[in-house]
Amino acid sequence: MSRVFCLQAKIYLKSIDESEVAALTSAVSTSMPSPSARDKDTGATNTSNDDAGGIKSPTMAKPGGLSVGGGVGIGIKSPAMKNAAEENIVRRRRTQQESIASEISFARLILDVGESVSAAAKALNPRPAGDPARAPGSTPGSTTTRSKAKGKGKGKGKGGKGGADDDGVVSEAEYQAAMTPFTYDSHENLSDGHAYAKEAAAVRLFFYFRTGNLTDVTCVFFHSQDLRNGPHISRVAKEIAGLAGGALPLNRSSSVFVRIDDAKSVVWSIMITGPEDTPYDGGCFIFGESICFILVWEIGLTLCFSLHQLQMRFSQAGTLRTLRRSSSRRPAAADGAPTLTCTRTARCAYRCWARGRVGKARRGIRRCRRCCRLSYRSNL
């Protein structure tokens, strides 16, 4: 279990750049965030605000410069308002930074504890050289309990295969003990050559759209390549915790191995060894290049929804109005065009507003395009 926590902490820490971390911590320690930290953190939005403020005050002071008193009045007023607004922003940002900093320190603490635990485990029982001590949590005790539990669960399916245990074949418990360290791991650069690498890169983009935050959308194109943090991470972390918690099937007959990309935790590779008594017996089948299916499905829906939203936004603003689809289901009759009604079934009341839209007339029945398509399908 400690291994899971360690990995999650590692993922979290990776998601935040070192420079950013340093900036954040310094910002939290001082009462006011240092300007460099703030600039780095807020990115495009805040700098644009500052720019606007910087441009505004001279332009406002210029006309005021003609009459001395008025100029001073405006000059004092606008920075005061700006200061109040800025203070608000700063306060909000500071609470955010504090929470992030506490999370970072917690993650580091977990990592430290994990390292010390693994070191202690190594000192207590040194593993054989061929067996890499990757898992600090999986001591021999835990593996034996695990194999017992598995034996109970799968005892039914193995009734007929008991005969294979003699003539030098490795026993069930031995196999499990040897393979436990390999079941689940993270791997560097798994997404290189991964079939779904592009989709993975785009995941972040979709989440930005879903939030509907247009200020974020401006930054999307700079960040779309990295997948290291985002709202999906908690969901993925749950999945990972489920897998690494010992839920993966591990049997001599057939077992499952999972590798997750170090930087992009949505990119998974899965290997399943072929079960006994099947034509796949003993083979290593890598469903490698497959992303988290469930996530992809969810994200697909998200994309449709958010693109529609975006389009509405634009059309409201008066640009890109042509993008909006006219509802083609029951179009109103255009003037001059003959209105024809589909007579295929009583229920279909599809009124076509142009001759071109009417489908083939067969057996004296005038069908609309939709009915034609439907009947074609049903004839198949």
Place this chain on the structure above:
Amino acid sequence: MLQVIVSVQSLILCPQPYFNEPGYERLIGTPNGKNQSDQYDASIIDNTLRWAMIEQLRKPHPAFKDAIKAHFKLRKSHLLTVVKKRWTEGATGERKARVDGLFKELTTELNKL
């Protein structure tokens, strides 16, 4: 996700995958179905040997390298006795030669471990 993995393992990698194909479920239990299923299994066995075993031993996926090696080390005797016997049992003629050749390649690869 775990459920997806487990269902792939138990439902797709099954003893008689021929009957998973759409439209062939009704052939279960008939001699014709048995015949067809055996042919289908034979092609799967060939491909399993070639791609899932020999090729994985020669060029293992970088992420699963250690897992693959450990797996084959542990399953070596099972593969070369039980599985070999079962898979070469009914083979005749050209197919027998092909499967034997594949097993010969597999043996050399396994001995390298």
